[in-house]
Amino acid sequence: MASSRVVRLRSRKDGGAARTLRDGLVQIQEELQVSPDFPAVVQEAAARAADAPRLPDLDRTDLALVTIDPDSAMDLDQALHIERDGDGYVVHYAIADVAAFVAAGDPVDTEAHRRGETLYGADSKVPLHPKVLSEDAASLLPDQDRPALLWTIRVDEVGEGTDVVVERALVRSRAKLDYEGVQRQIDEGTAAESLMLLREVGELRLEREAARGGVSLPLPEQEVDLDGDTVRLEFREMLPVEKWNAQISLLTGFAAASLMVYARVGLLRTLPPADPRDVKRLHRTARALGIEWPAEVLYPDFIRALDPSRPAHAAMVVACTRLLRGSGYVAFDGEVPADPQHAALASEYAHVTAPLRRLGDRYAGEVCVALCAGEDVPGWVTEKLHDLPATLQESGRRANRYEGAVLDLVEAELLQHRVGQSFPGVVVERDEERRTRGVVTVQDPAVEARVSADRELPLGEDVTVTLVVADPSSRKVEFALEG
Template sequence: MPHRHLHLRGAAQAPLCAAFAALRVGLDVPDAFGGDVLAEAERAAASPRLPPYDATGVELFTIDPPASTDLDQAMCLERRPGGGFRVYYAIADVAAFVAPGGALDAEAHRRVITLYFPDRKTPLHPTVLSEGAASLLPGQDRPALLWRIDLDADGAATATDVRRALVRSRAKLDYEGVQREIDTGTAPESLALLRDIGTLREQRELARGGISLNVPEQEIVEHGDRYGLTYRAPLPADGWNAQISLLTGIEGARLMLAYGTGILRTLPSAPDGAVARLRRSARALGIEWPHHVPYAALIRSLDPRDPHHAAFLQECTSLLRGAGYTVFTGGTAPEPAVHAAVAAPYTHCTAPLRRLVDRYAGELCLAAVAGQEPPGWVMAALDELPKEMARGTGRANTVERESVDIVEAALLKDRVGEVFDATVIDVREERPTVGTVHVKDPAVVARVEGGGPLPLGERLRVRLAQADPGSAKVLFAPA
């Protein structure tokens, strides 16, 4: 499910960092790695298991936020003779460093997922691996799972292979730079093809009823000696890049299903009445939604820079709740096997530096292509993975939600009693005096209650009634 991701620019004030530290304690977030884990990681970084197949001639590049150094994926895009495209997608080979049953492996199962707080992250693996020896940093030879996916001229996959390989990324790119190069026509062909392939894959996603939500992200920014919140609307390049990862996850799921053993990321269809409720929200927000236009098509017509569209996109995340992981063995496909937002079977296999399950999914895909039994350590852990991932994902969701609340409360704590311009983006059906408002400046989404029934989709002057960083609560009342 998408969230209002929060990013920290510059140095936030000390009270804010103290609140994040308290949140980590309250959630029992793991702190520093133990000495045995660090020692094992240092040994693994010095002597990883290197594959015999040399693919360092493939000219890969990565696309990540500028400050990122835990680089899971690198790609190379080509045109195929006679038409169509070839996608090379290298995924960091974490299994080349983590010995099954060792201290490093046990710690990864305890942590499950990298946690991103606005002031720092709590990594799944020690940084000597996740930001060093296992990361696909430019100019470095690295062990990887190298996917090769052939597409026809319409962007449909026609052949897929994955194998262990030694790779070398040529460049570390960021989203804004990629967008600029593509827009100005200065991108080399391998990068320019990201738009071509990404657009074709978006069209195929639309045709099968898939959903990609461009929910605006909140960022903490400095204003002199103070800090504030702004919104960042995702760039088209964000979506094109995501389509390469989605393509790989879809192909990985297809390999697993054909093989008869695997772990899928699944999401049930939205409950009855959910889309009808969204239609009412769209009407209240002034968004035209003709009855003949599918939900997935409407989403693609919206501009996340428009406050009403952004509010509606945030409401749309209500359709994407209930995702989980489903294991299957013995050739029997699970039920359900489809991820409702992807509108296809799908697996998480492209972020093993940051997510535990991806290391296992990668091994299952390798086994499926080779027609061999998966490693024993994979099968031994498979049944417990859904529960472990549910625990880790739940904690990650709480981190994101509580971090947003802390920043909003800290930002507004000295402004209790002030009046703000807002838009009502949600109203509880059972209690129409309670809902959610979207404040544009500062960029806050918070609870509102009191007075008469709230006017969904309309502007409303609201008074700040509460802003308590200690309880991470912000509450507005109609002014």
């Protein structure tokens, strides 16, 4: 039931909890008909491709690129290097070149279309491509020469992108860095210049996002910690370096969308404008929570002013997720859709930076490479282009179901021996029609779950709840309001 995603697992020692979790993950995979394993013909094709990639002529192994990811990640899609350019900057962003290994219609490609994207949950991963590619030959691992799509984006002194070129190049990452280590180096002032510039460019891009009217919700994420027979869940706030790094990915997605819209061919990520009725409803929610929302303040500015460490504001953040529903994809070749914008980003936008993990990124990247080279978009791209939105939409729904089921399993496993106990919490969501039902956030352990009462739930207020259900077999957790 929780709306926050499990971002990663820390497993200190194997034990009963880990085994129970793994058994539950197998059950979830069977229910959704997904598997981390690949048919033998796909594995064999991937192994052959890993041994014989199509290497580019351009050699840019001189660039001191680095990857920045969670420390356990091995499917490294992106490597970056930033340098000054007068008053502005040059951002080099290398993206794994999956098409150097995977040919249209081969077994790996066919299986990737069936899967759509990598599924994540706790210590489980259902990858889009076999690991011999996604975590080895095609991954931008350190000290390895790799084919990549190299984006070179010039950024001016206020953080606006001014020019972009993407081309196939051979690259070599210098280091595999993690968020915590990079944040520490930047805070201490010991980071390399490229990483210090990541902060500069990231902060400028955040300012441009605000000026543009874009918004992202500061939802807390949940982290699973396994230690033998003990399971813990913790809320984890995003580090500043994660936000700066995300802004480089967004910058690249904006540049890709600009290229494709200008050429009238491509694949965009979309989100419709917020429904005015939802905005009015959120104004009422803000009043109920005692949060001032002046009529002249637009919702992106209102959301940016929220402090999720305050209970009422945390409830408001969860309520605002209603505005970001309905995301999708649109493909076009010859006629740009009437309104292809991503409303939350306040711009046209394309996914191009994670081709190891998302099928559509490979196609959008190929379009951009062809456009920058002045060549026709490959036929294998245009042939599949209009089928991709439906494929990606379905894989996105499957990913949401998978991640939600895994988190429900972890929460039920964590709480199964505490039925009948009381917990302090905050009601963060209330059903508009059945106001006696909603969602409560419990801080210790860090759980979001259904809550019911025999009276109207007090939205955004501190409450005490009793755990009434915690069943790992059904993955159900439910609380009841006390008093």
